[in-house]
Structures are given as C-alpha cells and as structure tokens.
Amino acid sequence: MPIPATQYIWFNGKLVPWESATVHVLSHALHYGSSVFEGVRAYATPAGVAIFRLREHTRRLFDSAKIYRINIPFTEQQINDACREVVSANGLTKGAYLRPVAFRGYGEIGVAPKIDPPVDVAVAAWEWGKYLGAESEAEGVDVCVSSWQRVAPNTLPAMAKAAGNYLSSQLISMEAHRLGFVEGIGLAPDGTVSEGAGENLFVVRDGVIHTPGFAHSVLGGITRDSVIRLAREAGYEVRETSIPREMLYIADELFFTGTAAEITPIRSVDRITVGSGRRGPVTEALQKTFFGLFTGATPDRHGWLEPVEPATRRAASA
Ligand code: PPE
Secondary structure, three states: OOOOOOOEEEEOOEEEEHHHOOOOOOOHHHHHOOEEEOOEEEEEEOOEEEEEOHHHHHHHHHHHHHHOOOOOOOOHHHHHHHHHHHHHHOOOOOEEEEEEEEEEOOOOOOOOOOOOOOEEEEEEEEOOOOOOOOOHHHHOEEEEEOOOOOOOOOOOOOOOOEOOHHHHHHHHHHHHHHOOOOEEEEEOOOOOEEEEOOOEEEEEEOOEEEEEOHHHOOOOOHHHHHHHHHHHHOOOOEEEEOOOOHHHHHOOEEEEEEOOOEEEEEEEEOOEEOOOOOOOHHHHHHHHHHHHHHHOOOOOOOOOEEEOOOHHHHHHHO
16 A cells, blocks of 8 residues: 655654655665664544654664664654654644654665764654554454564564564565465564564463563564553553463464554464454453543553643644
8 A cells, every 4th residue: 555645754853845755775774774763653632633652662763773873863852843743744633653764874885884874864654544454453363373483682683673673574474465364473583472573462361461571572562561551450460471372372362462553353373263253352352441542531541642732732723
C-alpha cells in the first residue's frame, strides 16, 4: 500500500514539503544500515489528538542511537516538539502513525569512515489503519514460526530499533507471506520464542500471561510495556520468561503487540488452532483497556497521552 502522503515532513529542524524530504544515494545509512527509527501512534481522544507515550519513544530513539554511537544533533525535547508539529501542521486530527528516523547521511563513504558523516533526522506522519488487516483486531491472524531465527545478542543488539535489524524481519515476514500467513514469528538463537517480525508476542495459558524477556532477542516494545502494566493493574500475573515453541501450540490465547499492530490476536500458528480459534477473553479484555485509553474509558493514570496542541489552543478552538 502506498504511503498516504501528507503535506509536510520535519527534516533537520524545519518543515519541508513531503516530496522535498530526500537524501543523496550515497548516504551512509543506505549502504550500511546505519539508521535508527521509531514508530509512534497518535490517537483522536475526547481532549483532542494525543501522541501515545511520545517521551518513551523518543527516549528509545536516543537509546538506539547511543548503542550505535550516532550523535543526534537535536535534544529529546526538540524531537518531541517535532512530532507534535508534524501531526499538527498536517491536520491529522483523526490520529496518525509517526515515523521519526535518524541516520548517518552523506559524507565520507566506508563502513566506519574517519570523519563521521552528518546525522540526518526526520519525522513524518500519516494516517495508517490496521497493520495486520482490517479484520485482525477482532478475528485474529494466522501466523507461522519462521525458518529464519532472530539475531543473536552478540551479533546485532535487538534492543536498538535499528534499520539493519529489519533485514531479519523482512526475511521472516516475506517467508510467512509466501507461505500464505499474515506474519511470521522468529525464534531466538537458543530455539525459544522471540517475537514477530514487527511485534512482541504474548502467550496466555491458565489465566497467566507470558512474554519472552529482553535476553530473548526482542525489541523492548513500548506497547509490550503498556500491556504488561495494564494487565498487572487488572490483577493478571505476567511472567517475562523463556518460552518454548510448543507453548504456542498449546496456549489458550496468543496475541501480538506493537505500535502498528496494537493488540492483535493470533488464531493459529503453523496451521494449529490456538485455543478456540478466535480472540480469547484475556486478549479482548486487554484490548478494551488499551483502546479505552483513547476514548477516555480507561483513565490515563501514567500520563501516557501527550496532547499535540497546547491546552490553551485546545480551549480556544473548542
Ligand atoms: N518488535 C519488533 C521487531 C518491532 O518492529 C516492533 C515495532 C515491536 C516489537 C513492538 O514495539 P512497540 O511498537 O514499541 O510496541 N514495530 C514497528 C514497525 C512496524 C513496521 O512495519 O514498520 C511499529 O509497530 O511501529
């Protein structure tokens, strides 16, 4: 699906027209994968459009950059402001998907050149619907375990949301699509369950919620963290642990989490039906709590909703 273009992209400190946000073909990141990025969602709420956990996403962007010694020439505050600015300037009042990205740009060529190429930073935003299909939120998706494993911890750091990691995700996802599945799950190098190509994974069995821990080559997902906290607050036991593959087959419920995927039930793995073959009650309850944050049904106890417009402007336009 082509990206539904908006008017402006924030690029190196200012808003430029969408089609002008371009880079040189000899940019370092294009050749060596030296790019870090975020996926962030904004939602329409009763108090106006709000960005979900903006500060945590920006912090992870800077963490990813730190791991790769990429010096972002802006502060976290400036990136947060840039995110608010692109949503606002593009009139994305119904919600949006934001894509902040920072990368080694055009300068010297070579894997680790003596003079570090300048770091380019951009934030784009557009309207993006259900990541794993229109029906996925209620119906669930059919997935497989990939023949491709996730990266080992001493190869590429999984906690950095770096472009290069998505070569692994591409192999996993493309294989899954080729075999007729909606998404693929990667196993960690020790053969235990890691995560989806672009989602964290949760397993429900006997009312207990399990998800692979950080040592299992997973991205430290912000939706993952939100779901763990909401689930614990609702009284569920949540275990961050090591999960053998066969747990996927005998689970009562499985679901993916991610900014793009939100909370998506999984109804089969490798053509084995999960639980009743439809969204289970724990998944549904967590979806209700999660999506309730944006309608106001779930109180925003942790200050996760970052208003795009300052309160004074919201009041004036009301
Ligand atoms: N694991 C991976 C590998 C991953 O890419 C994501 C997000 C997650 C877990 C969940 O993290 P979080 O979004 O913080 O809850 N994947 C992003 C990119 C998807 C894409 O196709 O591009 C996303 O969901 O925005």
